[in-house]
Amino acid sequence: NPRLHVSLDERRSSSKHPVASRLFDLMIAKKSNLCVAADFSSFDEVIKLAESIGPKIVVLKIHVDILEDFTLAKMKQLKKVAKSHEFLIMEDRKFADIANTVHQQFHGGVYQISEWADLVTAHPLPGPEMITHMFGDSSSDSRDTCGCVLILEMSTKNALTNPDYAKEGAKWGLMASDVVAGFVAQSPPDSDFSGWIQFTPGVNSASKTGDSKGQQYCSPAEAVLERGADIIIVGRGLINSSDVVATAENYRTEGWAALTQRITN
Ligand code: S5P
Numbered sequence: 001n002p003r004l005h006v007s008l009d010e011r012r013s014s015s016k017h018p019v020a021s022r023l024f025d026l027m028i029a030k031k032s033n034l035c036v037a038a039d040f041s042s043f044d045e046v047i048k049l050a051e052s053i054g055p056k057i058v059v060l061k062i063h064v065d066i067l068e069d070f071t072l073a074k075m076k077q078l079k080k081v082a083k084s085h086e087f088l089i090m091e092d093r094k095f096a097d098i099a100n101t102v103h104q105q106f107h108g109g110v111y112q113i114s115e116w117a118d119l120v121t122a123h124p125l126p127g128p129e130m131i132t133h134m135f136g137d138s139s140s141d142s143r144d145t146c147g148c149v150l151i152l153e154m155s156t157k158n159a160l161t162n163p164d165y166a167k168e169g170a171k172w173g174l175m176a177s178d179v180v181a182g183f184v185a186q187s188p189p190d191s192d193f194s195g196w197i198q199f200t201p202g203v204n205s206a207s208k209t210g211d212s213k214g215q216q217y218c219s220p221a222e223a224v225l226e227r228g229a230d231i232i233i234v235g236r237g238l239i240n241s242s243d244v245v246a247t248a249e250n251y252r253t254e255g256w257a258a259l260t261q262r263i264t265n
Contacts, residue, residue, distance in 0.1 A: 015195035019147035037235030054085025124169030147181025155202030188228030200229030204237035224258035
């Protein structure tokens with residue numbers, strides 16, 4: 001797949017979504033393709049982590065619905081940290097309903113996701129109309145401030161996201177280029193469009209097997225060189241380590257070296 005060897009500068013200029021362009025800029029400036037999954041139940045702990053590893057990451061991924069102490073005031077605090085350390089916030093909501101419902105889940109409720117998320121994940125399962133309409137009509141402000149990240153393939157054992165599903169989802173994602181900034185996958189998509197960004201979760205340097213509950217792991221180098229990851233998503237491999245800053249630096253170095261090697265080869 002030629003897309004894998006295109007420079008980040010070139011990819012930035014072919015990107016069709018402002019959030020994808022911003023993310024390419026951050027990757028280049030910070031020499032980082034690290035996204036950390038801050039899966040804590042305490043928002044204070046998420047903020048503390050973000051303050052310490054902020055300079056090393058380009059995206060902080062959260063699951064807002066596992067936070068026991070969520071308030072919009074604390075989200076404001078996290079947004080401040082994101083602004084000063086220059087990283088994006090991804091809400092891993094994995095929307096998977098009809099557009100009308102997803103639209104309400106995105107803008108409404110207690111979490112007000114559209115107020116603060118730079119990126120939000122969604123399954124292509126409900127079909128292309130959901131993707132096109134999830135943020136609202138084509139004049140909606142959210143289209144410029146938030147990018148959809150489509151879950152084309154999952155990292156788990158026996159996932160139903162087979163190659164046909166991923167291919168169809170990728171096709172729909174490409175048709176909605178004003179909504180979709182990237183995708184989550186375990187292998188590069190068929191398309192050679194290089195303006196969107198591949199996120200690959202299931203990355204852990206310490207565990208080659210998985211978590212005994214279906215999660216499967218590979219190393220940062222394997223994710224980038226063999227699976228096509230532009231950005232590696234690291235959760236427990238980092239957040240449970242005793243020195244998160246040193247661990248973040250290790251993942252950043254290894255991930256970035258692999259990406260540079262892939263592009264120049
Ligand atoms: O296929 C997927 C998609 C995602 S977004 N597999 C995943 O594991 N994820 C997310 O990545 C998951 O929800 C979690 O937040 C993170 C992986 O965490 P880890 O602790 O296993 O590294």
